[in-house]
Amino acid sequence: MQLLAALWQYRDLIYKLASKDIKVRYKHPLLGFLWALLVPTAMIGVFWFIFSVLLESPVQKIPFAVYIATAMFPWMFFQLAVGNSVTCVVDSGSLIKKVYFPRELIPFSVIGANLINFVLSMALLVLFLGFFGIEWSWRLVILPLVILVHLVLTAGLALLVSALQVEFRDVKYIVEIGLVLWFYLVPVFYPISLMEQYSSVVLSLYCLNPMVGIVFLYRWALLPGYGGFLPEAVSVFALTFYTVVTSFLMLAVGLMVFQKRQRNFADWI
Amino acid sequence: MPIIEAIQLGKQYQIVYEKGALARYLLPKFLRKRQFGDFWAVKEAAFSLEPGQAIGVIGSNGSGKSTLLALCAGVTAPTAGRIHVHGKVSALLTLGAGFHPELSGRENIYLNGTILGLTIREIRKKMDSILEFSGLGHLIEAPLQTYSTGMMTRLGFAIAMHAPFDLLVIDEILSVGDGVFQKRCLAKLQEFKKAGKAFIIATHDLETVKRFCEKALLLDTGRQSAYGNAEEVVGIYQEAIHGGMEDHRLSERERREILIALKGAGTEGNRPAPDEIGWVRPRARFRSGIGKVKIKRVYLMDREDLEVNKINPGDFLRVRVEYEVEEEVEDLHFGIAVYRDDGVYCFGPNTRLDGLPIRSLKPGQGWFQLTYPSFPLLGGRFSFSVAIWDREESHGYDSHHAMYPLRIRSNRPEYGVVALAHRWFARDKELAGHGNLLLTQHGFQQEMEERIGRLLMEPTTTPSQQGIFLDSLKIIQPLGEGSLQMGDDLSVEGVFHAEAAVEQLAVWVGLFRSDGILCYATSSFNDGVLLELKPGKNLWSILFPSLPLLRGKFRVGIACANRQQNVFGIIPEAGWFQMKESVPHHGLVSIKREWKGSALGRHFNLHFPARAML
Structure with missing residues (x-):
């Protein structure tokens, strides 16, 4: 509660820190902020060319490019936000040593800066759905909720790794490797049903990975009729439930670790 | 009700080198490369402050002033004791925290202002007043990297003066900026004080403490050695500084021995030849330099890498210096000199003369250290100077002159410098x-x-x-x-x-x-x-x-x-x-030594050939 109050008090700081990141990022390129739109558009184009023109889709009914893009954008956001967060507290050393403000704001602003790019990408993707012959459905309504759960998970992990990095500088490399491994544990290029061949224990462990549920939910919201790829043992409801619980658990752990360690940030940096 | 109250306040630091904390948890003891030591940067500090009052924190460099201020500002947590704060604390441990060089002055006002706890709406409302105080005019739209240091100082201070606070903690920032601006800042602070705001100020400017502060707190190597009326505490401190000189007056016995030669002293004259620059140091501690490279911390350490300020003749001594490079510099060298406090320049080796020139330093953190396996100077009070010089030594990047004291206690019936x-x-x-x-x-x-x-x-x-x-x-x-x-x-x-x-x-x-x-x-x-x-x-x-x-x-x-x-x-x-x-080489006697450092040829050790060893 105290944290929420503090966050509210410093809400403008998150905005300013995030917008500073964005401003600095797009200040020098000639096309400036246009890149935030051009990059995802180009990526959708590349996905289309490779996965719909050159390759044949292993998933029925849905163009492969869309299938990839719906998972790729959320994953890239997650990867960038967590990856950038790892060193953000250490990098803000000069600030931390000199001024007091809730330290959580530092990873939050990093997530915020990446969130803006991500939301733009998703908006473009929704616009391009028609191009691939997919109609918008009522399910789009839950998209903001999915993003919220996704944010909760990202924030939890970002808090955890950025706090640990201060004291243990090896965390950065562990996270780097971890994210590569994690990517293959998320059904971006393959359908979840692929996991059916393994035992139910493996399957339920797999579904505990919150990114599996989040990617599923993004697809579920964006692609009407999607849902048939789930293994029979896993229901939509159960997967959603797991995902929400594990995401909030991640946030709780992240907050706890961060809170406990932030007292000594200034001493370790 | 006091606005801030400290009870038995203490901060202990653990000294950890390169490999960081993980080594402590994972590696068995014999594999750890370096020793971990603890030291108290501040110990048993106790004070309180009412609204409308100011405390001046004084003491020599490394006495714990900055740590005490960081504790007050809530930037770091105390290891011992408690600190109670009633009201909003704002800290100016540095001016313009979070300034980004690529953004314009105006954008930086928003950035720094929100860091100091203002909302965007409040900043918008106060913008005109901030601009006026900073006196930057239309330059406010230019990117910050085009500003001079003075301009940045003015901007930073202008923002800080508009941030909300009940207690403002200020660390040695009044000393930057020109005299006119300093006066304006002090006038502004006086205004705030009358309005019931409280201040904690760390400074070397004892006059400011006497004029602006009601109380003063004197720190000596982390301990609160005096606290109370500002005039009195400043008096004690001044006496302590100059007392150091008295302390080195010769004992009766020593005087007698020195008679050996002082009587009818040499025909060669008592003055150093004009070309022997630096034989005698001016009796002042000061810091000078043109910036670009900043010396951050200097430690005098013993064999266990624990900080020391007293040793015996022949003890191990290591001087470790941590610096920060702000912009790339080329062709430079490090120097560490030791003076006796009556002005004798004992020894001042530098990396160039020792055959370790540094071609360039890239922006970032760095360190170097000078190790004396056996430091042979005889009893007395000494001060170390640390400097980072350019090639000509015409202007140092950063030079801390005689700021790091060392006492050598000798019971041996030997006299002189070494x-x-x-x-x-x-x-x-x-x-x-x-x-x-x-x-x-x-x-x-x-x-x-x-x-x-x-x-x-x-x-x-x-x-x-x-x-x-x-x-x-x-x-x-x-x-x-x-x-x-x-x-x-x-x-x-x-x-x-x-x-x-x-x-x-x-x-x-x-x-x-x-x-x-x-x-x-x-x-x-x-x-x-x-x-x-x-x-x-x-x-x-x-x-x-x-x-x-x-x-x-x-x-x-x-x-x-x-x-x-x-x-x-x-x-x-x-x-x-x-x-x-x-x-x-500079000084009176050459001492066997070893340089080491992040910029000194991939960390290799350098032992000197036998001739130069002693």
Whole structure:
């Protein structure tokens, strides 16, 4: 509660820190902020060319490019936000040593800066759905909720790794490797049903990975009729439930670790 | 109700080197490369402050001021004790926290303002007032990287003055900026104070403390050594600074020995030659430099890498310096000098002269350290200077002059600046110590000065000691007159002519530089050597192997003393010798050392060849 109050008090700081990141990022390129739109558009184009023109889709009914893009954008956001967060507290050393403000704001602003790019990408993707012959459905309504759960998970992990990095500088490399491994544990290029061949224990462990549920939910919201790829043992409801619980658990752990360690940030940096 | 109250406040730091904290958890003890030590940056500080009051925190560098302020500002958590704050604390530990060089001045006002706790709406409302205070005019739209340091200071202060606070913690930032701006800032702070705001200010400017603060708190190596009325505490501090000088006044005994030479001191004159810059330091601690590289912290450490401020002669000593490079600099070197507090420049090696030039430093953090396996300076108060120089040494990037104090406590009956190894001989036989060292091994010997004659001693204490005369004195220099090089052996041979047998005579020998500084004096008695003079000529000598004195002209003074250590015969100018050296090191004596550092050739250690070792 105290944290929420503090966050509210410093809400403008998150905005300013995030917008500073964005401003600095797009200040020098000639096309400036246009890149935030051009990059995802180009990526959708590349996905289309490779996965719909050159390759044949292993998933029925849905163009492969869309299938990839719906998972790729959320994953890239997650990867960038967590990856950038790892060193953000250490990098803000000069600030931390000199001024007091809730330290959580530092990873939050990093997530915020990446969130803006991500939301733009998703908006473009929704616009391009028609191009691939997919109609918008009522399910789009839950998209903001999915993003919220996704944010909760990202924030939890970002808090955890950025706090640990201060004291243990090896965390950065562990996270780097971890994210590569994690990517293959998320059904971006393959359908979840692929996991059916393994035992139910493996399957339920797999579904505990919150990114599996989040990617599923993004697809579920964006692609009407999607849902048939789930293994029979896993229901939509159960997967959603797991995902929400594990995401909030991640946030709780992240907050706890961060809170406990932030007292000594200034001493370790 | 006090706005801030500290009770038994303490902050302990753990000193951890390169490998960071994980090593502590994962590696077994013997695998850990470095020792971990703890030290208290602040210990048992206690104070309280009412609204409308100000405390000045004073003390020499490294006394814990910044740590105390960081504790007050909530930037770091105390290890011991408690700190109660009632109200909003804002801290100016640096100006313009979070400034981004690529953004415009106006955008940075928003950024820095929100960091200081303002909302965007409030900033918008106060924008005109901030702009006016900063006096930047239309330049506010230019990117910050085009600003001068002064402009950034003004902007930072202008923003800070508009941020909300009940207690403002200020660390040494009033000293930047020109006089006019400083006055304006102080006037503004006075205004706030009248309005009931409280201040905690750390500064070296004692006048500001006296004028602006009601209370003052004096820190000495982390301990609160005085707290109370500002005038009084400043007085105590000033006394302590100047008291350091008094402290080095010679003891009665030391004075007596120094008489050996001061009486009728050398004909060479007492002033250093004009080209010997830096022989004597001005008695001030100050910091200067043009920036680009900043010295962040300097530690004096013992063998366990724990911070020390007192050692004994011959102890291990390491000076570790951490610096931050703000922009890339080329062709520079590091220097660490030590002065005795009465102004004697003892030794000031730098990496260039030691053959470790640094081609360039990239922006970022770095460190270097100078290790003395055995630091031979004799008792007294000393200060270390640390500097990062450009090639010409015309302007240092950052220079901390005489800011790091070290006390050396010596119980040994040796006097002067540095302990010199030596052996006593009589009739070619070593009187105490190890083995026989032939005096003839020095190559061709040459007398630099031979004093024949009967230099009469002063009135004697006992009749039996009358009638000892210095028959001759030779100063043997292996490479010929005036060519003694650092690291050569020096032998002083004397012949006493006695009219009757004398038992238990002690010889005093002192080496003085031409400007009158006593380098080293000792008596044979201290080394357990007493001469037995027979009627007639008696030869004795003292050998200084590998004499480490640096360039200059040196005088040898000798005296005799009886068993009770009553000096009765003094020859202040028994002889002269000249030291030459190929490397123009600064100071009086060269000390065996080892440099190490992040920019010094991939961290390799450097040991010096035998000649330069001592």
